[in-house]
Amino acid sequence: MILVTGATGTIGTEVVRILAERGERVRAMTRNPQGARLPAELVQAVQADYGNRDSLDAAVAGADAVFLLNAPGPWIEQHDLAMLDAVRSHGVGRVVKLSAIGTGENTGLRVGAWHLPGERALHQGEAAWTVLRPSSFATNTLHWASLIRSGQPVPNPTGDGAQGVIDPRDVAEVAVAALTTPDHAGRTYTLTGPELLSLPDQVDVLRKVLGRPIEIVDVPLDVVKQQLIAAGRDPEFAEGAVHGQRFIAEGGNARLTGDVTAVLGRAARTYATWAGDHRDTFGV
Numbered sequence: 586m587i588l589v590t591g592a593t594g595t596i597g598t599e600v601v602r603i604l605a606e607r608g609e610r611v612r613a614m615t616r617n618p619q620g621a622r623l624p625a626e627l628v629q630a631v632q633a634d635y636g637n638r639d640s641l642d643a644a645v646a647g648a649d650a651v652f653l654l655n656a657p658g659p660w661i662e663q664h665d666l667a668m669l670d671a672v673r674s675h676g677v678g679r680v681v682k683l684s685a686i687g688t689g690e691n692t693g694l695r696v697g698a699w700h701l702p703g704e705r706a707l708h709q710g711e712a713a714w715t716v717l718r719p720s721s722f723a724t725n726t727l728h729w730a731s732l733i734r735s736g737q738p739v740p741n742p743t744g745d746g747a748q749g750v751i752d753p754r755d756v757a758e759v760a761v762a763a764l765t766t767p768d769h770a771g772r773t774y775t776l777t778g779p780e781l782l783s784l785p786d787q788v789d790v791l792r793k794v795l796g797r798p799i800e801i802v803d804v805p806l807d808v809v810k811q812q813l814i815a816a817g818r819d820p821e822f823a824e825g826a827v828h829g830q831r832f833i834a835e836g837g838n839a840r841l842t843g844d845v846t847a848v849l850g851r852a853a854r855t856y857a858t859w860a861g862d863h864r865d866t867f868g869v
């Protein structure tokens with residue numbers, strides 16, 4: 586039995602789908618099983634919240650492996666540690682944690698600080714572990730869809746800063762490999778797509794795939810910060826977000842690795858492939 590946390594989100598949905606297609610026994614954790622769209626005949630849904638330790642015990646009981654994913658935010662440390670405590674109590678044999686690129690490096694990025702305690706706790710635990718540190722998800726560009734559909738420009742806070750944009754389906758396939766075989770125990774993988782792409786590069790791909798013009802408008806980082814504060818985010822969060830955007834703009838995340846190929850035995854999917862598979866969402 587494999588427990589998939591974050592089972593209704595970007596990566597977890599794909600992990601559940603692939604495991605179910607392979608005939609694995611899957612338990613999908615969500616706070617709201619009634620609202621979750623899960624393949625019910627193949628997957629057992631379990632209601633649990635990281636903030637409720639008893640619910641984590643119920644979710645973990647009888648599981649052989651756990652896919653550990655947290656929504657981004659400062660709660661990641663507390664949630665990871667709560668789940669790993671439940672893992673220890675129930676003697677779960679294997680944990681695959683979704684972390685983020687750059688974790689453990691001296692970047693000052695907030696997301697790395699959120700994930701590091703969970704990674705360290707995994708190293709100290711009894712369960713076999715694998716850590717996945719993906720780069721920027723292709724799905725992050727879905728938030729441009731309504732702008733593109735209505736002919737508005739895409740905002741660019743990161744200039745020509747490039748990233749190894751990765752298809753979430755590849756992250757999920759690597760997770761499934763690590764969850765279902767012992768081959769990846771004790772490994773930390775930095776997962777990237779096959780090419781470095783700036784935001785204008787991604788827009789260029791979308792122009793070609795959609796066959797329509799898309800404008801880009803540069804947005805200075807101090808404006809991004811003010812927009813976040815105006816939208817109700819606290820100033821510290823806004824400062825952290827802008828720090829991350831500046832890091833990308835300055836080329837800090839311009840990294841490619843061969844880890845997807847090493848695990849899956851094939852090249853990582855391109856952003857163009859992802860965009861082609863999501864044309865409908867962008868209104869074509």
Ligand SMILES: NC(=O)c1ccc[n+]([C@@H]2O[C@H](COP(=O)([O-])OP(=O)(O)OC[C@H]3O[C@@H](n4cnc5c(N)ncnc54)[C@H](OP(=O)(O)O)[C@@H]3O)[C@@H](O)[C@H]2O)c1
Nearest residue numbers: 591592593594595596615616634635655656657685721722
């Ligand atoms: N986006 C990127 O480019 C990127 C890059 C590298 C790493 N990452 C990492 O990827 C992770 C996010 O993955 P994602 O995009 O797949 O997540 P997501 O789509 O935002 O989904 C979040 C999931 O977490 C669950 N969840 C939220 N709060 C919960 C709680 N209190 N208790 C139990 N479950 C809870 C939600 O389930 P319910 O609502 O159904 O309960 C949902 O399934 C973050 O850790 C982030 O640091 C992201």
